[in-house]
Amino acid sequence: MTLAEQVQYQSATGALSSVWLLIAIPLASAAVLLLLGRKADRWGHILGCASIGASFVLGLWYFFTLRGLGHKAVSLDLFNFIQVGRFKVDWGILYDPLSATFVLLITGVGFLIHVYAVGYMKEDPGRRRFFGYFNLFASAMLLLVLGNSFLMTFIGWEGVGLASYLLISWYQDRPAAATAGKKAFLMNRVGDAAFLVAMFLMFANLGSTDFATVFNGVGALPHGVTLAMALLLLAGACGKSGQFPLQAWLPDAMEGPTPVSALIHAATMVTAGVYLIARSNPIFDATSLGQTIVVAVGAFTLLLGCVIGCAKDDIKRVLAYSTVSQIGYMFLAVGLGGGAYALGILHLLAHGFFKAGLFLGAGSVMHGMKDQTDLRRFGGLWRYMPVTWATVGLGYLAIIGIPPLSGFFSKDPIIDAAFARGGWQGWVFGLAALLGAGLTAFYMTRLFVLTFHGKKRWTDDIEHPHESPGVMKLPMILLAVGSVAAGGLLVYGGFTTWLEPVFGTTEVPGHEPNRAMMIGISLAVVLVGVAIAWLLFRRGTALVEQPARSPIVRAARENLYGDVFNETVFELPGKLLTRAAVFFDGKGIDGIVTGLAAIVGGSSSRLRRLQTGFVRSYALTILGGALVVVAALMAVKLG
Amino acid sequence: MTPTYYLVLSAALFCVGAVGVLIRRNAIVVFMSVELMLNAGNLALVTFARINGSLDGQIMAFFVMVVAAAEVVVGLAIIMSIFRTRRSASVDDSNLLKY
Amino acid sequence: MTHVLAHPLAGQVLALASPGAMGTGEKVAFWVLGIIALGCAIAMVAARNAMHSALFLVVTMFCLGIFYIIQAGPFIGMAQIIVYTGAIMMLFLFVLMLVGRDVSDSLIETLRGQRTAGILVGLGLAGLLGGGIARALGSIDAKGLEQANATHGGNVPGLAALMFTRYVFAFEVTSALLITAAVGAMILAHVQRNGEKKTQKEQSRERFAEGNHPAPKAGPGVFAHSNSVATPAILPDGTRSARSISPLVEPRELTAEDTRPKDTLTGGGNQ
Structure with missing residues (x-):
């Protein structure tokens, strides 16, 4: 492709306008399997396989439809996702040969593995949930390869x-x-x-x-x-x-x-x-x-x-x-x-x-x-x-x-x-x-x-x-x-x-x-x-x-030494940093706060010893204060 | 000899009363010391009236007496009721309001 | 002025208060009565017995009352003597008698350093105040109250004129204060009876209740060697009854000398 050539995608028409079904079917199946709970235990795996199988069949149909088209790439704007001022994101799908190939791989191989898992997970009590996750995965992967942005x-x-x-x-x-x-x-x-x-x-x-x-x-x-x-x-x-x-x-x-x-x-x-x-x-x-x-x-x-x-x-x-x-x-x-x-x-x-x-x-x-x-x-x-x-x-x-x-x-x-x-x-x-x-x-x-x-x-x-x-x-x-x-x-x-x-x-x-x-x-x-x-x-x-x-x-x-490398280069400094932060937080910030509180508390508990409850002590303090006031007054007035 | 002597005497009596409040424990004696301090103040007021040639000081002394009488009545009643419950008239025994 | 206080002595006493410098009579009165007043004040603070304190205070107040009269305040002086020394101090004495259990303070000071510090602070304040007043006023002359007393025809009319004109509001407020004080004193002194009065039946039941002795208490000295109030009664089982003597009385053991026969029959007490 030369740079001068513009990338352009035709709008999807006809059969391809329903290409979003590829994503929606496994997603709906995942929702059913995960939300319905135990009620779906008996037939959950069948639904899981059927949904991905349906996607595969649809994928084949779209694939041959696309083969018959001249321009070989269609895009489908589904709805407006985010719009803030000039910033605009559409929820859209691009279906071109690359996507089509991936769709077939994901749904085809995926379907086979789904079928295999029916046998492999037979003994697992959570098989229905497993298929829910599997369908969720498949729909996410299909969205990944079908997105137009x-x-x-x-x-x-x-x-x-x-x-x-x-x-x-x-x-x-x-x-x-x-x-x-x-x-x-x-x-x-x-x-x-x-x-x-x-x-x-x-x-x-x-x-x-x-x-x-x-x-x-x-x-x-x-x-x-x-x-x-x-x-x-x-x-x-x-x-x-x-x-x-x-x-x-x-x-x-x-x-x-x-x-x-x-x-x-x-x-x-x-x-x-x-x-x-x-x-x-x-x-x-x-x-x-x-x-x-x-x-x-x-x-x-x-x-x-x-x-x-x-x-x-x-x-x-x-x-x-x-x-x-x-x-x-x-x-x-x-x-x-x-x-x-x-x-x-x-x-x-x-x-x-x-x-x-x-x-x-x-x-x-x-x-x-x-x-x-x-x-x-x-x-x-x-x-x-x-x-x-x-x-x-x-x-x-x-x-x-x-x-x-x-x-x-x-x-x-x-x-x-x-x-x-x-x-x-x-x-x-x-x-x-x-x-x-x-x-x-x-x-x-x-x-x-x-x-x-x-x-x-x-x-x-x-x-x-x-x-x-x-x-x-x-x-x-x-x-x-x-x-x-x-x-x-x-x-x-x-x-x-x-x-x-x-x-x-x-x-x-x-x-x-x-x-x-x-x-x-x-x-x-x-x-x-x-x-x-x-x-x-x-x-x-x-x-x-x-x-x-x-x-x-x-x-x-x-x-x-990949793990060792990760541990020393990324994990260890992070741990040290965390430890330092914890130490700083504990001794530094908490220390200031609790220290202040301790100072106030300690001095208060000492100061409150002054409150003896004896009226005469208080009277002595008052008289001492009066003495100081009189002395100060005289020092000022009489020099 | 000037009226200043009365004032000095008044100050001395006031301080004796103050010392009495500080060092005596019997609530009634403490009260009497307070009365002594009030009387010292009255002496000063009467002397000021004479120095200034105005009867206002004597009026003040009169009011002080009235207030002192009221105070003594209430104060002694309080001492009585404390004594009734605690069997003691010592000011040091009423020391619950503390740390 | 003599028409105000008809007694000739009063006239002489009032004559002591001269308008300018103090006369010789006043000087003598001041020094004699001043020393008595101060000495009695100190004695009041120092006396161990509260009753003595009250009496010393009466003397001080009496002296002060005379000072008021000397200083051309016959009304205030008489009020001092009648109200203070007469009424208030008697009230004090009355309460002292009621609360008489611990009339005397112990000499041991419970608050460490309180006595020393109190005396020091008192002396310091006295020095400062006395010195300050003496230095500030020095030997000023008094204007005297002749003119002020003469304006309304005497000391009492003069005071009355002031009290019911300029100070009438304060006067009315003091009346409210006195009423309040009287009501407060009544409330404080009032003792509320808790519950109904016991009936004879209840009293009788309590008397025969478990742990009580229905019979009268043994009197002191019953079956004892001595019939002193300090000798507890001896109960039929030989024990001493603590209930037979007053809790205020110290139980006393008799010495051999006390229990020796006193030869009362022979009449030869002092052989």
Whole structure:
């Protein structure tokens, strides 16, 4: 898109004028489920699944309607939200190819996970409330991707934060879960604050947060303002997507039930950051420094996620760090700009399928293994849960990028594009992405082998691991199919062209002549990773944690000191400041007040001793006073 | 010899009365000391009348006497009623109004 | 002036008050009566017995009354003698007799330093006032009251003229004050009876109630060695009855000398 070209959205007509239903249906369902209380316990989960299913069907219909339109982007002003003087905010919806894609991802994958959760949460007495939260989350996420201004996006953004807090802390009687929810909420607030400041900048400089106004006006702004906006939006995106330096909450969020991990922390919510950057592509296009920083953040985070993922023994933690790392790839892609935006979104979609499938598989394993999550205590499970084995296996092959599964079509072009950036940056980011691919292959192979192959290393209380019920298996199978097919279908179905109205170009910078060579190299790296992991772990692993011999292992087990860093740099000064304030308040301010009171009280209790009750003492005082008065009078009058 | 002597005598009597109020504990004696102070004041008033050649001072002394009589009646009644309840006429015993 | 007070002595006393400097008679009267008045005032404060204090005060007031007469105030002087020394001081004596239980103060001062401080402050005030007056007025001459007394034909008509003209309002107010004081004194002195008067029946029941002795109390000295009021009665069981003697009387143990037979039968008391 050239800057001269004006961003314009046609008004929605016909079928698309009811696009707000996408948000309203899950929201109404959430309201019913949460307000109706126990009365809805018996059919609550059905309503929850039905509402998101209805949204999915509607989303499909709108999607094909949009395909048939010429202008490919419609906006719908619903009502006036805030109007104070010249300040005016409308409650509006923008439905364009990017939104449509996200809507399908959220409602499609979301629907599958809803169905899965029906089985997974069967024993939980609060299942109806759980589905209420799930619907609330879905509607907030839909508002996030459908809003026609940054403010609308922000409202959805906060709704998503709220829902994720509620769902991470689902097992609220566990201190770890409660703390994890709080941690996620607080770290998200850091990013949200940055997002807010970015919106303040838009208001101050452009007078509006409408996408159209902002994108049309951003070219005329000074570079400093644009850079500040870009960096603040990036910070907001980092908070929501678990990117460095705000990545620490995402792995802890695995304290929630597994469907929560699959829906929120793999397939949809964490992609909100990617969506935000992709949506604000005109801002990032206007500042190449900002783009470079996005790329750097993505590259660093993807390596960080991989390294920590290699060191974890908890199946959900490994997947969580894998998510961190894969979103790093997406950031890398959207940071590269141009056609790579579409690559990032492509990878996001593919990732949505295979990561959701992997998480559901992990949940299925836990379901059969009495909620254990320790990789060292699995092994040999393929015989007992063949469907899980197959679906996780397909997701695993997809994530490491084995052709022709979806990861191959989505990740390799990103590595390619990173190298294509040229110069030292191209080498650095490209090699990081390539190394990340190898590491991903390593830790995913480790996870897969330790879980499903090798000897049984179960704890004594497990005798017969069982396959999950059908209501859980079906979503897993569907997601596995998605993992296999999505990438190829999207690439050959013209996905990048579909997104062209949003990003303006489909041209992916790449070394066209070296395309085959690049594929070969990355495949080789992946296979090396797989081979090393296979050799190391095919016989299983030690049952207890091994002493960390190298500093890098130690660091990886400590989450690369992310928590330690946060605690020392942010928490400790805050604690000290609080303590100092408490001390100052207690000793200083209270000291002055209570000290004054003590002085008054003490001197009063001494002074009141003068009130002896003896009339003669008082008379003596009076006479003494008279004596003084007479003396003074005489001293004045008589000299 | 001038009327000033009367005034000095009056001052001396007044102070004797004041000392009596301060050092005696029997409420009736304290009252008598107060009367002595009033009388000292009367002496001064009568002397002023003579010095100024005006009868106003004597009128004042007359009023002081009237007020003193009223005061003595009420004061003695109070002392009586206190004595009835506390069996004591010592001013030191009525010291409840304190810290 | 003699027509006001017909008695010749009064005329002589009044003659002492000369308009200008004080005459010799007045000087003598002042020094004699002044020393008596001051001395009696000090004695009043110093006397341990309240009755003595009252009598000393009577003397002081009497002297003051004479001073008033000397200073050409015969009415005020007589009022002083009649009202103060006659009425008010008698009221004091009356109350002293009623409250007579602790007529004398103990010499121990309960408030630490009160006596010393009181005397010091009194002396200081006396010094300041006396010195100040002496220094301020020095040896001024009195105008005398001859003219003022003569205007209305005498001291009493002069006072009456002032009191019922210029001071009539204050005069009326003092009447209200006196009424109030009288009513107040009545209220303060009045004793309210609590409840109904006991009937004979109730009194009889109380007498035979638990813990009371229906029989008359034993008199002092009954069955005792001595029949003194200080000797408690001995009850049939041999104990001494505390109820038989007045609480005001100190119980007294008899010494061997007291209980020795006094040879009253032989009549040889002093052998």
